[in-house]
Structure formats: C-alpha cells, structure tokens
Amino acid sequence: MEFTQVWSIAAKEFRDRIRNRWVLAVALVFTAFALVIAYFGGAQQGTVGFRSIEFTIASLVSLVIYLVPLIALMLGFDAIVGERERGSLDLLLSMPITRFELLLGKYLGLAGALAASTVAGFGLVAMLLAAELDGSALFHYVGFMASSVLLGMAFLSLAVMVSVFAADRTRASGLAIALWFFFVLVFDLLLLGALVVTGGSYGGEAFPYLLLLNPADVFRVLNMFSLAEVRTLYGLATVFPEALASPALLASVMAGWIVAPLAVATWRFRR
Amino acid sequence: MTGEAMISVRGVTRHYGTIHAVDGVDLDIGRGELFGLIGHNGAGKSTLFKMMLGLVPVTSGDILIDGVPVRGSDFRRVRRGIGYLPENVVLYDNLTGLETLVFFARLKGVPADGCAAVLARVGLAHAANRRVVEYSKGMRQRLGFAQALLGKPRLLFLDEPTTGLDPEAIRSFYAILRELRSEGVTVVITSHILAEIQERVDRLAIMAAGKVRARGTVQQLREDMALPLTLRVVLRPGVADTVRAALQGLPLAGISGSGEELVLTCPRTAKLQVLDAVSALRNEVLDIHVREPSLEDVFFGFAD
Missing domain, CATH: 3.30.70.260 (ACT domain)
Structure with a gap:
C-alpha cells in the first residue's frame, strides 16, 4: 500500500468538490434546514422559536436521516463508473497504483468533502445558537454532528460500491436511489409490517437488533440513546435493550457499515 | 529488432462470451523499436493494448513486458516505466494543464518539478495555467501525450495519438517520437491514418478479426503481398x-x-x-x- 498515491487521489477529489462549490452548497443546505428546524420545529405544537437542544437534535435527526444518505449517495454513485464512462479509468489503472488504492483514495477524498460540509453546515448553526447552548448541550450537539458524519460515510461507502457494480452512470444513479428508498423509507416499514403480521409473538426480542442492519436506524438509535429526554420523548425507553444503548457499540456497527461495502467494492473491482 | 524483446506476446486470446476479440496473437516488439499496430475498428488492437498494459486479463496465453509477466505482483514496478495515452482520452476539465500533469506525476511516483518541462516539450507551456475545459481538442491530445511522457518512460503505448492534431502538430509529435526512439524508448502506436504511420514506424503488424494477419517492415509487407x-x-x-x-x-x-x-x-x-x-x-x-x-x-x- 502506497499512501502517497492514495493521498493524491483523495486530494484531487476533495479539491474538485471545493472548487465546484459542492462543499459550500451542501453546507448551506444543512445550515438553512437546521435553522428552520431549530426555530420552527415546534410549530405543530403551537410554539415558534428555539426550545431546547434535546428537542432541536430530535428534529434534526429526522432531517438528517433523509438528507444525508441522499447527499452521500449522489456524491459517490459515479466515483468509478463516471471515470469508466469518460474513458479516464484505463489511464488511472495504467498508473503504478492498485485498484484498492484508487478506490480508497476516491472514497477518502469524497468522505472528506462530505464531512467538511456536514461539520461546516451544522457547526455554523451551533455558532449561531451559541448563546442558547451550555456545556452539556454542546456535547450532545457535537455527538449529533459526529454521528451525522458517520452516517454520511456509511452511505458514501454504499455509493462507491454501486459505482463499481453499475455498468453505466444511469444505472448507478438508479441503484443509488433504490438504496435510498430501501434504507430510508422501506426498511422500517418492513420491520414494522413483520412485527404487526406476527403480532410480536415471534422474535420480538430480536427486533431491536435488526435495526443494526440499517445504517440509518443505527444513526437514529445513536442519537436517541445519548439523550434520556429524547428517549422519553419517543416513548422508546422501555422498548430498547440496554445493550443497544452503548454509543461505542453503535459507532462500531456504523464503522462496519463503512468498511463492508468498501470491501465488497474492492473485491468486485479487482475481478 | 534489437536484443531481447521489450514486449513478448505468446498465444494470447481474449474472449468475451462467444466473441473472440483477440485470437491467438504472437508478437515480439524489440527494445527501442517504433512499432505500429493497424486494423479496422473492432480488429482487436485496443483490446490487445489493454492486455499488454494489464488492464484486461487474458483468456489464455502470456504477455511479458521487459521480461515481467503482466498482472503479476512485480508488474507494478514495470508500470512506472510505461507511458500510456488511451484513445480519445478525457482529462479533468476543472484542473489546469499543469495541475493535470502534477496529479499524474504523483500517481506515477515521479517528481512533480519536471512537469513544466514536459508541458513545454509538447508545446503547451503557454497554456500551463489554463483549465483544461478551455483547451481545444488538439491541446487536450497534447496534454494526454505529455502525461504519457512523465517520468521518462522506457515504453510508450499510444492509442490513436494524432487524433485531432493539425498537420503541424502531427509533425512535431513524430519529431518527439524520433527523439524518444534515439534515447532507446520503445514506442507502440496505433493509427487509422495509414499514410501517416507507414513512413514513420520501423515495423508494423496488421490485425483483422482478432488475429495478426501480417507483420514486418512496410517494404517486407509489400514484397510478401507481391x-x-x-x-x-x-x-x-x-x-x-x-x-x-x-x-x-x-x-x-x-x-x-x-x-x-x-x-x-x-x-x-x-x-x-x-x-x-x-x-x-x-x-x-x-x-x-x-x-x-x-x-x-x-x-x-x-x-x-
């Protein structure tokens, strides 16, 4: 493994996203949405204005769970297939680099861009709300940002996998959208449906663990269990096994969701 | 041919399902030789090129570059000495010419401070700091060629290199190739402009339907054909x-x-x-x- 080459590819990808203002645009989207949610998140309950950090994070989690996977998938779906389609992949592969190094460099560069816009976007909100945040609230907010970055990394890894498997960009974008629908919309419905159909009589104990099979749910669980008040808010405190409340365990599951698709992509790319 | 072969292709076949893109090709290309590969579209020359670069696996047969098996664990070392210009190369629009070369120099593991000189050699010094999106087709082709020249390669693969070049640029392109050959660089080139290539290569091979149908100097081919x-x-x-x-x-x-x-x-x-x-x-x-x-x-x- 030669890190100079990996780094060169990563640096180019990152610089591309800075130059075409992708990072700036996504950061602004995050900031705008987060501010709207912080101030108007309670409108349904008849209040407008900043309420509490717990409430704000709970609302932001619902936003991030839709937005971040979509943005990550759109960022990474053409990482490899795009190079293949334009004809530059052969040139890259004729260089003295391995396919894994190319894939890793691409991933790290894109991950850097996504992390930068996530941290900048939500970080700006934290600064704007600084007056409202005490030490513990800030800690929770940083945890929320970190888990958002992890969520993005996991879906970016899935996107890069798609970009290796797909025959062309059109199919890659279709596959990416399908993954988004599956993990963000369909997966929970399936679990819920299964729970309803079986009346909770079969495997009910195992159900919370099935959430680990979806990085979006891992993200949700991570943010709910870091906040006792949020747990109560969702009425989930009694449903969840204590084992799942460990942020370290959840973060390592998320790390698994980052590594596994990349590993599959590498295996496929080498063939 | 001078000395041991730089490229040795033995019984190489590449099948895509029932299509025999390359079918039992044997070829030796000597060190310092300027070798032309000619054929219609679909004759198999690009596939052969890609197999020689290790980009596409062979279905059967062996390819040695400088005595080292392609796609073997040692091939990475050999790759440092290979320059490649793919057909219809598309480079990165948002980089400048110089940034493009620096990027590829880093991937090749060669010092980036030689990039400006290589850019000058292909006549792009004036456009070094302009983005590739502003380049004409001929300038892009020259930038692609410059990329292949990075790190003083000992072997160059050039797939249709003069596409989009005006006559003056074609002349200076071949002048560079002659300089390289005098430095001992082996050059393999494909072109569909036969009149252009026949005066300039040492030897050539003609491919059709995945097979090498003839090889030799232009003179030999003429005589063989009677x-x-x-x-x-x-x-x-x-x-x-x-x-x-x-x-x-x-x-x-x-x-x-x-x-x-x-x-x-x-x-x-x-x-x-x-x-x-x-x-x-x-x-x-x-x-x-x-x-x-x-x-x-x-x-x-x-x-x-």
Missing part, C-alpha cells in the same frame, strides 16, 4: 496504338487508358524489363510515373 507496380506513361498525342503494339509480349498484368496516357500494371519482378521497354520509346513517351503499392493496398489486401 502487389503489382503501377506505371503511368504520358504520351505524345496520337501514338497510343503504336505504343500498345510495342509493348506486346511484355509480362504486364494489365494495360489501360488511351489518348495521351497509358496505365500499366506489372509484377514487381518485371519492373526493370518494363521500364527498359518503355524508355526505349523515346519518340513517343514524354514521362513515366512509377507508383509503389501503398500501405493501404497492403492493408486492404490482408484485412479484407
């Missing part, structure tokens, strides 16, 4: 019949034309005999043009 020569004879007015009569009995493959010009075709072996006979007719003949068969004639003789 293509007839064509003589165009310019006459004084009104002597065509006299001349036709005088040429009776010569081993001509054909005679056509009338009035003030006759076109004779004859086997290569009868060239001097026919020239003697024609030049003996001083009172009737004003001029003689001899046309050697072109590589196009050779090419279409083999590739059909």
Whole structure:
C-alpha cells in the first residue's frame, strides 16, 4: 500500500468538490434546514422559536436521516463508473497504483468533502445558537454532528460500491436511489409490517437488533440513546435493550457499515 | 529488432462470451523499436493494448513486458516505466494543464518539478495555467501525450495519438517520437491514418478479426503481398496504338487508358524489363510515373 498515491487521489477529489462549490452548497443546505428546524420545529405544537437542544437534535435527526444518505449517495454513485464512462479509468489503472488504492483514495477524498460540509453546515448553526447552548448541550450537539458524519460515510461507502457494480452512470444513479428508498423509507416499514403480521409473538426480542442492519436506524438509535429526554420523548425507553444503548457499540456497527461495502467494492473491482 | 524483446506476446486470446476479440496473437516488439499496430475498428488492437498494459486479463496465453509477466505482483514496478495515452482520452476539465500533469506525476511516483518541462516539450507551456475545459481538442491530445511522457518512460503505448492534431502538430509529435526512439524508448502506436504511420514506424503488424494477419517492415509487407507496380506513361498525342503494339509480349498484368496516357500494371519482378521497354520509346513517351503499392493496398489486401 502506497499512501502517497492514495493521498493524491483523495486530494484531487476533495479539491474538485471545493472548487465546484459542492462543499459550500451542501453546507448551506444543512445550515438553512437546521435553522428552520431549530426555530420552527415546534410549530405543530403551537410554539415558534428555539426550545431546547434535546428537542432541536430530535428534529434534526429526522432531517438528517433523509438528507444525508441522499447527499452521500449522489456524491459517490459515479466515483468509478463516471471515470469508466469518460474513458479516464484505463489511464488511472495504467498508473503504478492498485485498484484498492484508487478506490480508497476516491472514497477518502469524497468522505472528506462530505464531512467538511456536514461539520461546516451544522457547526455554523451551533455558532449561531451559541448563546442558547451550555456545556452539556454542546456535547450532545457535537455527538449529533459526529454521528451525522458517520452516517454520511456509511452511505458514501454504499455509493462507491454501486459505482463499481453499475455498468453505466444511469444505472448507478438508479441503484443509488433504490438504496435510498430501501434504507430510508422501506426498511422500517418492513420491520414494522413483520412485527404487526406476527403480532410480536415471534422474535420480538430480536427486533431491536435488526435495526443494526440499517445504517440509518443505527444513526437514529445513536442519537436517541445519548439523550434520556429524547428517549422519553419517543416513548422508546422501555422498548430498547440496554445493550443497544452503548454509543461505542453503535459507532462500531456504523464503522462496519463503512468498511463492508468498501470491501465488497474492492473485491468486485479487482475481478 | 534489437536484443531481447521489450514486449513478448505468446498465444494470447481474449474472449468475451462467444466473441473472440483477440485470437491467438504472437508478437515480439524489440527494445527501442517504433512499432505500429493497424486494423479496422473492432480488429482487436485496443483490446490487445489493454492486455499488454494489464488492464484486461487474458483468456489464455502470456504477455511479458521487459521480461515481467503482466498482472503479476512485480508488474507494478514495470508500470512506472510505461507511458500510456488511451484513445480519445478525457482529462479533468476543472484542473489546469499543469495541475493535470502534477496529479499524474504523483500517481506515477515521479517528481512533480519536471512537469513544466514536459508541458513545454509538447508545446503547451503557454497554456500551463489554463483549465483544461478551455483547451481545444488538439491541446487536450497534447496534454494526454505529455502525461504519457512523465517520468521518462522506457515504453510508450499510444492509442490513436494524432487524433485531432493539425498537420503541424502531427509533425512535431513524430519529431518527439524520433527523439524518444534515439534515447532507446520503445514506442507502440496505433493509427487509422495509414499514410501517416507507414513512413514513420520501423515495423508494423496488421490485425483483422482478432488475429495478426501480417507483420514486418512496410517494404517486407509489400514484397510478401507481391502487389503489382503501377506505371503511368504520358504520351505524345496520337501514338497510343503504336505504343500498345510495342509493348506486346511484355509480362504486364494489365494495360489501360488511351489518348495521351497509358496505365500499366506489372509484377514487381518485371519492373526493370518494363521500364527498359518503355524508355526505349523515346519518340513517343514524354514521362513515366512509377507508383509503389501503398500501405493501404497492403492493408486492404490482408484485412479484407
């Protein structure tokens, strides 16, 4: 493994996203949405204005769970297939680099861009709300940002996998959208449906663990269990096994969701 | 060929399902040789190129570059000494010319401070800090060529390198290739502009339907094909019949034309005999043009 080459590819990808203002645009989207949610998140309950950090994070989690996977998938779906389609992949592969190094460099560069816009976007909100945040609230907010970055990394890894498997960009974008629908919309419905159909009589104990099979749910669980008040808010405190409340365990599951698709992509790319 | 082969292709086959893109190819390309690979689209030359670069696995057979098996664990070292210009290369629009070269220099693991000189060598020094999106097709092609020259390669693979270049740029391109060859660099080039390549390569191979149909110098190919020569004879007015009569009995493959010009075709072996006979007719003949068969004639003789 030669890190100079990996780094060169990563640096180019990152610089591309800075130059075409992708990072700036996504950061602004995050900031705008987060501010709207912080101030108007309670409108349904008849209040407008900043309420509490717990409430704000709970609302932001619902936003991030839709937005971040979509943005990550759109960022990474053409990482490899795009190079293949334009004809530059052969040139890259004729260089003295391995396919894994190319894939890793691409991933790290894109991950850097996504992390930068996530941290900048939500970080700006934290600064704007600084007056409202005490030490513990800030800690929770940083945890929320970190888990958002992890969520993005996991879906970016899935996107890069798609970009290796797909025959062309059109199919890659279709596959990416399908993954988004599956993990963000369909997966929970399936679990819920299964729970309803079986009346909770079969495997009910195992159900919370099935959430680990979806990085979006891992993200949700991570943010709910870091906040006792949020747990109560969702009425989930009694449903969840204590084992799942460990942020370290959840973060390592998320790390698994980052590594596994990349590993599959590498295996496929080498063939 | 000089010394041990730089590229050695042995019984190489590449199948895509039932399609035999490359079918039992044997080829040796010597060190310091300027070698041309010619064929129609779909003849298999790009696939052969990619197999020689290790980009596409062979279905069967062996390819050695500088004695090292392609796609083996040692090949990464060999790759540092290879420059490649893919056909219709698309570089990155948002980088400048210089940034493009620096990017590829880092991937190759060669010092980036030589990039400006390479850019100057292909005549792009003035555009070093302009983004590639502003480059013309010819400039992009030259930038692609510059990329292939990074790190002083010992072996160059150039796939249709002169596409999009104007005649002046083509001349300076081949001037660079001649310099490289004099430095001992092996160059493998494909082109569909046969007239352009035939004067400039040392040897060539003609591919059709996945097979190498012929190989050698242009001269060897012409002789192997035994293509007839064509003589165009310019006459004084009104002597065509006299001349036709005088040429009776010569081993001509054909005679056509009338009035003030006759076109004779004859086997290569009868060239001097026919020239003697024609030049003996001083009172009737004003001029003689001899046309050697072109590589196009050779090419279409083999590739059909």
